[in-house]
Amino acid sequence: MLTDQAGKGVHNHTPGPGHSAQIPLRTGGDLLQLVSPEGERISHPEFDIWVKDIGDEHLCSLYEDMTVIRRIDAEATALQRQGELALWPPLLGQEAAQIGSSRSLRDDDFVFPSYRESGVAYVRGAHLSEIARVWRGNASYGWDPLRINLATPQIIIGSQSLHATGYAMGVQLDGANTAVLAYFGDGATSEGDVNEAMVFAASYQAPVVFFCQNNHWAISEPVRVQSHVQLADRPSGFGIPSMRVDGNDVLAVMAATRVALDRARKGGGPTFIEAVTYRMGPHTTADDPTRYRDPIELEDWAAKDPILRLRKLLEAKGLLTEDVEARVKSKADAVAAELRASCIDMPDPQPLDVFNHVYSTPNSWIERQKDHYSRYLNSFNQPVEEGAL
Amino acid sequence: MSKLTFARAINAGLRKSLENDPKVVLMGEDIGSLGGVFRVTDGLQKDFGKHRVIDSPLAESGIIGTAVGLAYRGYRPVCEIQFDGFIYPAFDQIVSQVAKMHYRTQGRVKMPITIRVPFGGGIGSPEHHSESPEAYFTHTSGLRVVAVSNPQDAYTMIQQAIASDDPVLYFEPKRRYHDKGDVDETLDLSTALPLDKAAVVTAGSDVTLVAYGPLVKTAKDAAMAAADEGISVEVIDLRSLAPVDYPVVEASVRKTGRLVITHEAGQSGGLGAEIAASITERCFHYLESAPVRITGFDVPYPYSKLEMHHLPDLDRILDGVDRALGRRNSLSGLEG
Numbered sequence: 148m149l150t151d152q153a154g155k156g157v158h159n160h161t162p163g164p165g166h167s168a169q170i171p172l173r174t175g176g177d178l179l180q181l182v183s184p185e186g187e188r189i190s191h192p193e194f195d196i197w198v199k200d201i202g203d204e205h206l207c208s209l210y211e212d213m214t215v216i217r218r219i220d221a222e223a224t225a226l227q228r229q230g231e232l233a234l235w236p237p238l239l240g241q242e243a244a245q246i247g248s249s250r251s252l253r254d255d256d257f258v259f260p261s262y263r264e265s266g267v268a269y270v271r272g273a274h275l276s277e278i279a280r281v282w283r284g285n286a287s288y289g290w291d292p293l294r295i296n297l298a299t300p301q302i303i304i305g306s307q308s309l310h311a312t313g314y315a316m317g318v319q320l321d322g323a324n325t326a327v328l329a330y331f332g333d334g335a336t337s338e339g340d341v342n343e344a345m346v347f348a349a350s351y352q353a354p355v356v357f358f359c360q361n362n363h364w365a366i367s368e369p370v371r372v373q374s375h376v377q378l379a380d381r382p383s384g385f386g387i388p389s390m391r392v393d394g395n396d397v398l399a400v401m402a403a404t405r406v407a408l409d410r411a412r413k414g415g416g417p418t419f420i421e422a423v424t425y426r427m428g429p430h431t432t433a434d435d436p437t438r439y440r441d442p443i444e445l446e447d448w449a450a451k452d453p454i455l456r457l458r459k460l461l462e463a464k465g466l467l468t469e470d471v472e473a474r475v476k477s478k479a480d481a482v483a484a485e486l487r488a489s490c491i492d493m494p495d496p497q498p499l500d501v502f503n504h505v506y507s508t509p510n511s512w513i514e515r516q517k518d519h520y521s522r523y524l525n526s527f528n529q530p531v532e533e534g535a536l
Numbered sequence: 537m538s539k540l541t542f543a544r545a546i547n548a549g550l551r552k553s554l555e556n557d558p559k560v561v562l563m564g565e566d567i568g569s570l571g572g573v574f575r576v577t578d579g580l581q582k583d584f585g586k587h588r589v590i591d592s593p594l595a596e597s598g599i600i601g602t603a604v605g606l607a608y609r610g611y612r613p614v615c616e617i618q619f620d621g622f623i624y625p626a627f628d629q630i631v632s633q634v635a636k637m638h639y640r641t642q643g644r645v646k647m648p649i650t651i652r653v654p655f656g657g658g659i660g661s662p663e664h665h666s667e668s669p670e671a672y673f674t675h676t677s678g679l680r681v682v683a684v685s686n687p688q689d690a691y692t693m694i695q696q697a698i699a700s701d702d703p704v705l706y707f708e709p710k711r712r713y714h715d716k717g718d719v720d721e722t723l724d725l726s727t728a729l730p731l732d733k734a735a736v737v738t739a740g741s742d743v744t745l746v747a748y749g750p751l752v753k754t755a756k757d758a759a760m761a762a763a764d765e766g767i768s769v770e771v772i773d774l775r776s777l778a779p780v781d782y783p784v785v786e787a788s789v790r791k792t793g794r795l796v797i798t799h800e801a802g803q804s805g806g807l808g809a810e811i812a813a814s815i816t817e818r819c820f821h822y823l824e825s826a827p828v829r830i831t832g833f834d835v836p837y838p839y840s841k842l843e844m845h846h847l848p849d850l851d852r853i854l855d856g857v858d859r860a861l862g863r864r865n866s867l868s869g870l871e872g
Contacts, residue, residue, distance in 0.1 A: 317605065503643075
């Protein structure tokens with residue numbers, strides 16, 4: 148149910164499974180890390196319990212998903228260079244943030260992404276053709292949002308944070324225990340909508356998780372232009388607890404997201420997660436980061452590569468067998484081939500489709516324009532008599 | 537049949553919608569215990585609870601943006617924007633999200649959101665409280681835009697707007713809130729005039745006069761005054777601004793051969809321009825004279841001591857009728 152008092156319920160929600168999901172209102176603090184950049188498992192007294200069920204097989208499947216979405220990203224970038232996609236927003240470097248968070252969700256949770264969450268779409272069950280067609284220009288949407296509980300890619304920065312909050316208010320009205328997760332980037336935290344979303348979410352204690360992928364660059368603008376303080380320090384002013392996690396550490400991302408989702412489902416209210424990661428590629432295929440980014444910075448972050456880190460952990464645990472490597476590679480190749488085929492084989496939309504679905508009920512203005520344009524198109528099929536004007 | 541003020545009629549329509557559909561929720565600033573600054577939602581929170589009549593934070597983009605999420609979840613939010621001039625912070629959510637979600641998702645996700653906006657001037661308010669922003673929204677595909685002019689329409693059209701699976705901007709003429717009129721509360725929505733239809737409210741044969749919202753009353757008064765001079769003016773209440781019901785306007789102009797359009801909003805790029813162009817395209821050969829627009833000026837809404845000069849009144853409309861008829865008027869002798 149909606150609560151009226153700002154802040155009410157922040158500290159007195161029901162604890163998690165055999166554990167307290169209480170998150171102190173953050174006023175600074177360290178990065179949550181469960182795996183070091185060298186691939187060593189770092190023990191954490193509070194968060195270990197949230198990933199204790201992640202056994203060897205589970206770890207390998209996370210590795211597989213991360214590898215597959217990196218392959219999707221590479222293939223889509225190639226398809227764009229070959230003129231098959233109009234544009235592509237690469238996710239290179241953000242695999243742990245996307246897989247760790249989306250693999251923490253339940254099917255009945257609802258997700259509001261930005262435009263970069265193709266990895267999330269893959270995990271949620273979007274078909275590869277559905278991921279491709281928005282960027283090919285064949286549709287403004289790919290998947291049915293209500294089939295996989297994932298809203299369509301949102302281009303307007305931060306807009307979806309309000310949609311997620313509103314959806315979460317609806318969840319409260321329904322008395323359901325569904326959680327809602329909104330993805331946005333560091334740049335979005337400057338937008339009014341993200342700030343308004345935090346006001347609404349805190350006021351009504353809506354079950355929403357704000358998942359900010361701080362990839363350090365909003366096109367050419369570094370995060371220091373967006374914020375004078377750490378992004379995770381902002382939500383406390385709204386009465387929203389936050390966590391700052393290593394976004395290249397898939398286990399840490401999972402632990403933090405699971406805590407926040409659990410908290411939301413149990414009526415604990417909103418949580419903000421800052422996943423500190425790095426966009427290793429361009430903003431989109433139309434961007435040129437060499438114009439604004441120091442190559443040394445890129446090198447530094449390449450050393451913290453999320454997939455490399457998980458590989459090291461798997462190696463240390465003796466899990467990276469030839470068998471696993473072969474299986475993952477074959478899966479990634481198959482997915483890439485399917486993406487390519489479904490992209491190239493995609494039929495073009497029909498001219499009159501441009502008029503479809505503007506309204507759910509007939510609209511006389513559009514019907515007239517559709518009729519006139521249809522007549523115009525048909526005029527090309529009319530025989531022209533000799534000498535006719 | 538009961539005698540209700542405009543504001544009470546909307547209130548009764550909202551009440552009926554809340555009763556009939558548990559998915560209807562009201563959101564807005566001060567709409568709860570205060571009942572709205574114009575008391576349009578008076579008593580609704582008391583009767584339906586804080587979960588269905590929600591006092592929102594003071595954030596217009598937040599009100600509309602969370603309504604988008606509620607609609608995603610299957611709710612039918614009715615948002616109140618306190619004053620016309622306060623809608624601009626929500627403009628992005630309205631035109632980029634509410635309007636386009638159905639198209640974007642190829643019909644998978646519907647946005648049955650009603651956005652109530654008290655609009656127009658004439659109440660002596662400071663700036664940002666008297667604007668007519670309707671043209672911004674009629675220019676946006678995916679939105680339906682209506683303006684109500686009398687208590688009966690206010691009562692039925694708010695229910696139709698809420699029942700519509702498309703988003704509806706519902707403009708309420710705030711200077712008419714206290715006007716009283718007969719309201720048949722038993723009227724069946726299925727037999728009421730549909731939301732996208734115009735109405736001929738005064739029959740006439742010499743000039744077609746198109747108005748909507750607060751100026752329908754002024755237009756009817758002008759028609760009565762014209763009748764004293766032997767001029768027969770047909771007044772059309774557009775009701776729907778997007779889409780405009782052109783067949784009704786066209787049929788009238790074919791009969792009268794002359795068209796005057798009036799609105800409070802400024803002239804350039806306004807609805808009058810659109811109607812003049814469309815009617816000229818559709819029935820050029822029936823027109824005896826160029827369409828005439830009597831509108832607010834292309835100035836920011838003026839301070840209240842001057843608003844009577846900005847707002848079209850009975851005399852300015854009659855002068856426009858004279859221009860359409862080629863009778864002596866204020867611009868007689870002016871070329872071009």
